[in-house]
Amino acid sequence: MIKGAIAIFKRDFKKFLGNPFVIIFTLLMPIMYLVIFGNAMGGAISHVSIAVVQEEPYIDQTPLFTPVVGELKHMAQPDSPPTFDIAVYNDELKAKRALQTGGVSGVLVIPSPLLPNRPIRLYVDSSDSVTPTVIVSGVNAALVKSGSHSQLEINKIYGDIKYIQFFGVGVIVMAIFMTTMMGGGIALIKDREMGIIEGYFVTPVKRSSIIMGMIASGTVRAFLSGFVIFVVDLLITGIMIQTTENFLMVLLVLFITSIGITSFMVSMASRFSNQQEYASMSAFFNLILFMTSGAFYPVIGMPDWLRWITIINPEYYAVHALRSIVLRGQGLDVIGVDLIALCIFSLAAMMLGIATYRRTLE
Amino acid sequence: MTPPAASPDEEEDTLQHPASSGHCSAEQCVIRIEHLTKTFQDKQRTVTAVDDVTFDVKRGEIFGLLGPNGAGKSTLIRILTTLLSPSSGTAYVGEYEITKDPEKIRGIIGVCPQNSTLDNELTAYDNLEFYGKLEDVDDRILPDRIWELLSMVGLTDRAYMKVQTFSGGMKRKLEIVRAFIHRPLILFLDEPTIGLDPESRREVWHQIETLNAENTTIILTTHYMDEAEKLCGRIAFVNQGRLISLDTMDNLRLLLPAGDLIEIGFGRMDDRVLVAISAHSLVISAEIKEQRLFITAKNGNTVLPEILAIFDRYSVTMTAISIRSPSLEDVFIYLTGKKLSDGGGSDGAQGGGRS
Structure with missing residues (x-):
C-alpha cells in the first residue's frame, strides 16, 4: 500500500514540478488577493x-x-x-x-x-x-x-438602495465571466490537447472562422447565463425595472458585455495548449477584473494605480452601465460611453485572438 | 529496368530506380518534394525528423510510405498537409507551394491522421457533418453523402450515437471515410488500418482501391508489409528521416538476390550438411546464423525436398522449416539491416517526429 501511495505521490509531484506556470499562478493568486482585495476594499475614499x-x-x-x-x-x-x-x-x-x-x-x-x-x-x-x-x-x-x-x-435621489441591490448587479457580470471561463476558450485547448485540431487544421477552415465561431458560441452561452442571473437578481433583491426600454437596454448591455468578455477569454485561450495553465490564468483574470470592476466596492475607494486598471477593464464598464440602468433608470446618454468602451475592447480582443491563434501544430 | 548494384553497406545512398528518379512532368505529378528537411528543437538536442527528402508522387497512384516507428513518415505527412512548416526545402501539393498557399492545399486534400481526431462528444453523423461543412461540401448533397459514407463502413445504425461509445475499429473506419467526404484530389492516410481486425482491414483496402479507381491520388503510410504490397504502386522506404529507396514493388524485389528464401532451424549441425547443400546446383547461397540455416535457392519448392534429404542423410534434426518468396520486409531488412517492427527500439532518437 505504501509503495503504491509513494508511486502516486511521485507521479503527481513530478507533474506539478513540470508545470512552472501553474506553480507561479498558484502563488500569485493569494498575493494578488492581498494586494488587490486589500486595496480595493479598504482604501480611503478620496476625490x-x-x-x-x-x-x-x-x-x-x-x-x-x-x-x-x-x-x-x-x-x-x-x-x-x-x-x-x-x-x-x-x-x-x-x-x-x-x-x-x-x-x-x-x-x-x-x-x-x-x-x-x-x-x-x-x-x-x-x-x-x-x-x-x-x-x-x-x-x-x-x-x-x-x-x-x-x-x-x-x-x-434613488431612494434607499440596499447593499445587496448594489452588489447584485456585479454578480450578473460575474455570471458572464464564469460562463466564459468554463466554456469560452477551454474547448479550443481541449481540442489541442486531445489532438482533435489536427483533424480540422487540414481543412480549409480559416483561423478567423475558428475564433469567431468560438466567440459566437461562447457569447450566446454567456448571454443566457447573464440573463438568468439578471432575472434571479431582480427576484432576490426586489428591484423593479421601470420601462420596457430599460429592459431592452439591459439585454443590450448583457449582450455586448458577453461578446467582450468571451472574446477576451477566447483570445487568451488561443495561445494555451494546457487546460491547467489556462484555468489558473483565467482564475487570475477573474479576480483582477471582478475586484476592480466596482462590483463589490465603488471604484472611488481604490488607490489610483488600481483605478488605471478599471479603465481597460470591460467589467467596470459593464457594471457601471448595468447599475445606471437598473438602479438609476438612466438611459443611453449615460451608458453610451460604456457601450463604446465595451465595443472597442471586444474588437481589440477579437483581433488579438485571431492574430495569436496558432493554426499549426508547432 | 535493372536494379542498381547496391549492397547493404551502401545504405547511406538513396537507392532509386532510374525510372522513378528525376522529376515527373507537371501534369503527371501531383506532389513534388524538394530537399525537405524538418528539425525539432528540444532543450537538450536537435532532432532531425525529416532529412533532405526529395521525391515526386504521380497523379492517380497509390503511393506507399514505409518505415519503422519514428522514421519520419508522420512528420513528412504533416508537412505536406500544412500542419507543420519545413525547416528547409520545399514541396508542392497540386500546383501549390506548402508555405505560400497552405489554404489552397487544404482545399484539395483529405487527411486521416494517425491518432484519432474524432470528437468523442459528438455523434458519428455530427462528426461527419462538421467536417463536411468545414470542407465546404454543398449543403444540398451533404446529408446524402454522410449516409453514403456511414453505410460504406456499416455504421448507419449508430449514426446518432456518440463516438465515445464506439470500438477502436469503428472509430478508425469513421475517421477514414471522413477524410474523403469532400472527394479530395489527394488523400493522405497515416497508418489507416492500425488496430483493425483482418476483415475491417480488407474493407478499408477495398475502399482505398475504389477511391483510387475514381482518380484519387492516395499517399499511405504503413508498417504493414502486406498492406503496402497489396495496395501501393510505388513504395518509398524512410528510415531515420531519410529516403532510402523509392521504387515499384516489382523493382524493389529485384534488389534482392533472386530466388526463394528457405530457413531451417536445427539442433546440432554437421558441417557436411552445409557443404552438401551449397553444392546443389539451384542453391545460390547458404549460411548459418544463430542456430538457423538461411538458404536462397531458385525454385525453392523443388529444392526443399532434396535439402531435407541431406539433413536426413547426416541425421541432423530439424526444429523448424519455412519457405517464402522475398517480401517487402526482406527488402527493408536488406536496405536497412533491421526489421520494420523493431524500429522503435534502435532509433528512438527519431521519435521527435511524433509529438
Missing part, C-alpha cells in the same frame, strides 16, 4: 465630487457658504488626497442634472437666508454603497466647524 450651490446666487454669498466650501475642500484622511472635489455651481438645476448623470456624487444647496424653514439641502447618489455616508458625514463636519446650527435635509 468624491460634490456640487455646491448657493440658492439665489445674485444675492451676496451667505456667511455660511464660503467657510463650508473651504472646509470641504481641505477635508482629507491622513496621508490621502483630498476627500472631496468641490465644484461650485450657480444653478441648482444644472447641479442636479450633473448628479443624475453621474457627474457628481452629491449636491449641497445652501439657502441664502438661513431660516428654520429653509434648511440646508443635500442630495446624494444613493445608488452608490459608500459615497452617501462619506458625503453626509463630511458635510455635517464642515457645517459644525463653520458654526452653523441649521438642520441638514438629506435627499436620497
Whole structure:
C-alpha cells in the first residue's frame, strides 16, 4: 500500500514540478488577493465630487457658504488626497442634472437666508454603497466647524438602495465571466490537447472562422447565463425595472458585455495548449477584473494605480452601465460611453485572438 | 529496368530506380518534394525528423510510405498537409507551394491522421457533418453523402450515437471515410488500418482501391508489409528521416538476390550438411546464423525436398522449416539491416517526429 501511495505521490509531484506556470499562478493568486482585495476594499475614499450651490446666487454669498466650501475642500484622511472635489455651481438645476448623470456624487444647496424653514439641502447618489455616508458625514463636519446650527435635509435621489441591490448587479457580470471561463476558450485547448485540431487544421477552415465561431458560441452561452442571473437578481433583491426600454437596454448591455468578455477569454485561450495553465490564468483574470470592476466596492475607494486598471477593464464598464440602468433608470446618454468602451475592447480582443491563434501544430 | 548494384553497406545512398528518379512532368505529378528537411528543437538536442527528402508522387497512384516507428513518415505527412512548416526545402501539393498557399492545399486534400481526431462528444453523423461543412461540401448533397459514407463502413445504425461509445475499429473506419467526404484530389492516410481486425482491414483496402479507381491520388503510410504490397504502386522506404529507396514493388524485389528464401532451424549441425547443400546446383547461397540455416535457392519448392534429404542423410534434426518468396520486409531488412517492427527500439532518437 505504501509503495503504491509513494508511486502516486511521485507521479503527481513530478507533474506539478513540470508545470512552472501553474506553480507561479498558484502563488500569485493569494498575493494578488492581498494586494488587490486589500486595496480595493479598504482604501480611503478620496476625490468624491460634490456640487455646491448657493440658492439665489445674485444675492451676496451667505456667511455660511464660503467657510463650508473651504472646509470641504481641505477635508482629507491622513496621508490621502483630498476627500472631496468641490465644484461650485450657480444653478441648482444644472447641479442636479450633473448628479443624475453621474457627474457628481452629491449636491449641497445652501439657502441664502438661513431660516428654520429653509434648511440646508443635500442630495446624494444613493445608488452608490459608500459615497452617501462619506458625503453626509463630511458635510455635517464642515457645517459644525463653520458654526452653523441649521438642520441638514438629506435627499436620497434613488431612494434607499440596499447593499445587496448594489452588489447584485456585479454578480450578473460575474455570471458572464464564469460562463466564459468554463466554456469560452477551454474547448479550443481541449481540442489541442486531445489532438482533435489536427483533424480540422487540414481543412480549409480559416483561423478567423475558428475564433469567431468560438466567440459566437461562447457569447450566446454567456448571454443566457447573464440573463438568468439578471432575472434571479431582480427576484432576490426586489428591484423593479421601470420601462420596457430599460429592459431592452439591459439585454443590450448583457449582450455586448458577453461578446467582450468571451472574446477576451477566447483570445487568451488561443495561445494555451494546457487546460491547467489556462484555468489558473483565467482564475487570475477573474479576480483582477471582478475586484476592480466596482462590483463589490465603488471604484472611488481604490488607490489610483488600481483605478488605471478599471479603465481597460470591460467589467467596470459593464457594471457601471448595468447599475445606471437598473438602479438609476438612466438611459443611453449615460451608458453610451460604456457601450463604446465595451465595443472597442471586444474588437481589440477579437483581433488579438485571431492574430495569436496558432493554426499549426508547432 | 535493372536494379542498381547496391549492397547493404551502401545504405547511406538513396537507392532509386532510374525510372522513378528525376522529376515527373507537371501534369503527371501531383506532389513534388524538394530537399525537405524538418528539425525539432528540444532543450537538450536537435532532432532531425525529416532529412533532405526529395521525391515526386504521380497523379492517380497509390503511393506507399514505409518505415519503422519514428522514421519520419508522420512528420513528412504533416508537412505536406500544412500542419507543420519545413525547416528547409520545399514541396508542392497540386500546383501549390506548402508555405505560400497552405489554404489552397487544404482545399484539395483529405487527411486521416494517425491518432484519432474524432470528437468523442459528438455523434458519428455530427462528426461527419462538421467536417463536411468545414470542407465546404454543398449543403444540398451533404446529408446524402454522410449516409453514403456511414453505410460504406456499416455504421448507419449508430449514426446518432456518440463516438465515445464506439470500438477502436469503428472509430478508425469513421475517421477514414471522413477524410474523403469532400472527394479530395489527394488523400493522405497515416497508418489507416492500425488496430483493425483482418476483415475491417480488407474493407478499408477495398475502399482505398475504389477511391483510387475514381482518380484519387492516395499517399499511405504503413508498417504493414502486406498492406503496402497489396495496395501501393510505388513504395518509398524512410528510415531515420531519410529516403532510402523509392521504387515499384516489382523493382524493389529485384534488389534482392533472386530466388526463394528457405530457413531451417536445427539442433546440432554437421558441417557436411552445409557443404552438401551449397553444392546443389539451384542453391545460390547458404549460411548459418544463430542456430538457423538461411538458404536462397531458385525454385525453392523443388529444392526443399532434396535439402531435407541431406539433413536426413547426416541425421541432423530439424526444429523448424519455412519457405517464402522475398517480401517487402526482406527488402527493408536488406536496405536497412533491421526489421520494420523493431524500429522503435534502435532509433528512438527519431521519435521527435511524433509529438
